[in-house]
Amino acid sequence: MLSPEQRAKWRSRLFSVPTLFFLSAVITWPFLAEFEAFEVFYQFSRSHENWELDEIAMLGFNLLIALGLSVWYKSRRIKRLAEYRELERNRADVNARHDPLTGLMNRRAFYEVVENLSAEAQDASGPRYVALVDLDRFKPVNDVHGHAAGDATLIAAAERLREEAGAGGVVARLGGDEFVLVFGPAMDAASVERAARRILRSVEQPIPFNGQSILVGASIGLVQWDQDRGLAEMMRRADHALYQVKAGARGSFAWYDEDADRQSRDRAEIASDLKHAVENHDIVPFFQPIVRIDSSELVGFEVLARWTHPTRGNVPPFVFIEIAEDSGLIGPLGMALLRKACIHAAAWPEELSISFNISPIQFREGALVENVQKVLKETGFKPSRLTIEITESSVIDDFEIARKKIDAFKALGIQIALDDFGTGYSSLACLRSLPFDRLKIDRSFVTDISEQRQSQQIVSGILSLASGLELDVTAEGIETADDLTYLQGLHCSLGQGYFFEKPVPAEQISWLLETEWSDNHVMSQPDVRAAS
Template identity: 40%
Template structure:
């Protein structure tokens, strides 16, 4: 395959209007003039000098002889100077070519860089149009590259990038453009027959398979994969008369959108650009802005879902669920905004804001009622999380024994020692800990025994189909037996019908929650309902005893990654 610098000629071609002199014309002129004088003066002086030396007689004219010698010296000096200047010019040209190569190519991989990419794509589009072909643009982003880079070091990360570029060159055709535009992102462009886009799709599939193969370097096997976004120059979104430079810019934008869409669908796949992707990206950007602005404005509010003792029918507490009162979109469920907040690193301040308000609301309830709150796995990566929770309890004067923190199973596999330490810290202050969504992850009995959980919550996906699916019934029965054996009380989520409730009562004693007992409600509605039932706290004559909390560090928590959405 041709080198990236020669792919479109950009790196090897001098800028227009630049004159590159390869020789010193002045020095060359002096040498020529000296040679002419040497010939003219030597024709007179040399014969007379030889005749005088051989046969005697009148010597050559002294002035002409001195002029001849001076002429010879001038020729020698001029030639030497000319040779030096020519060598200097040659070295300068090499340095200029090397600088131009560095300016237009990526020094690590040898691919084109962002600066030269636009011109290369523009030239390829013009050439493809002249041949009645289309241009396909591929944007590749490596998945799990940052983790590999952090785990094995930057030298290993550089080696992965070099190997990735090598694999791209091995699969893409010779006329393809390959560029590294920064970090772990590559852009490739190639011409293809517009009537046969399947050739591009086949190539994309080959790339994904090749990129997913482990890279063995320095005794380590590094596993990365890639997400590909594809766009074509003959798409209806690009007018046929659009100038080539503008086509190049639009293609890159469209392929970027397709790549982000491929990532959102599970990574390790490719996707062609579609107009709806741009709308989705714009909506995503609006969500991010809305979350950033909505937290300080108090747009995120807690809603509360009842928790019932199934044996007695008595109300035992509430689970807090997040809702967003967006001034633009109205009431938004958590499965929409929670994953976005986790990805942009705002889940911790958002969660703490909601928990603080929930503690203030629950302070008005009867002391027998508990408050359950869900915690994102991102928050448990913060070593100061326990101290932050204790600080909230102190600020709101809420008793620790009435608070129950729910941890999902996925938290147990990311950093079990840290989770164990945080759980122990929370338990020591009297806070209850529940294992949420049990049955959907990979918790082992050993983990249940090693972590001091107070309760297991059976995931709603099993409970809601308990009366209609034998597999769900078997799983719930097994979890019930496990809870009894470990002496851990159980909560069943997702109770939506009397039939499900009847099946649960056959299996044992549970707490339950679900739409059978009503939809989640805001604090005002909950307060009104509790007042009617006489379940509001009596007027407080003294503030609740304050908890002793260690100093809270201002150190930020570790960077979050996307995780599963909270349930509505």
């Protein structure tokens, strides 16, 4: 036991100025670190070198208290920092998984949720259905009313879609004006269709914005969720169904069609292969003879595109030509085909011409005339031996532009024919406005004309019109001797068809010129050849 005098001595030392100073320094050490605290402590220790043992012990005791307080303070600070970081992490995760504008799940979160639903679907009692929704007429909203109006439209659409998802349903914004819904498990196909109709009506309702009414619509692609095919395939099918809607009647919905999808994928594969075929010059010209109907004299050939695919075999022209137009390949394909045709035809007798079809999309190309002129110059083929065939749809949009191109062709010495005459809506306007050299009567009016009274009247009228305008006429699709005889009676000038010859490759032209048309008349049994 310490005596009162000793206790007073320790108390005085415990609360002495040096001790309190040192305790304060330790406690405030973290705050003084940036203010040369070590130097302060060093000076303090130098000034108290004569301390006794009891004083040093008291200093250690105070140091332990100070260290404890410092540790407690640091731990609290670290804990608060960890809580703050966790809060920020959660906030970042929410922002990364949700669309900041509509509050819906974004694409990433949607895929995660659907993957979880897919894993749980083994215990589901029935199928689930997916709707891919795309807003119609949304782009003009931004262009006309501004992006604030566009944001208001997306927010309103998101709210309307939430109401139709059903219990257990999922709604997300995939990006832009595209949304997706996974309907609740209690909804069957009929319920989904009713919900789709409600969505269409709901989205069409005016959206108020700054005293104005914004009007948009929606197109919906529906698909049944097939667990065995995976999420990516499900979304691809929904997207295909939506594409079918937007390619036809917008503002409606359509279920995924497997047959249509198969055709679409087949078309996509052909488009990919066609690109390589054009680059490798695999599209080759075939030639079908054009003859004078009254004498069967050979006057030239129509150039027709043919493509033999390495695995598909012969791909019909109506298939790959349309794909070439849609994919932007028609220009390179057409010029490559014309170049090959001119190279072959340059070696034939000069009285033989070639007729070459220009598609409507190709006709609209700004450099068309220059490209054709370049091909003629490179191949040495005379422009006077070339006839360009164009359809009415090529010129109907703008007669003035069409006239300039036709005049440019004619200035080079190239003749112009109006193809498929009689199948359009404004053929007389074309003849009145544009300087054609020849008309081609569509095969639908020529084949079996001897038995088709309506076709007889149409062809007779076309021939009378052409005679008054001093235009040559080519009748395509002559299949039988009866067709030929009837056209001879109408004094049609030119004809082509299987009765004379089917389209043949360039390698067979020399044989035809040396045999069948060696004396400028057809062989003695054309009906036998036609049957082949």
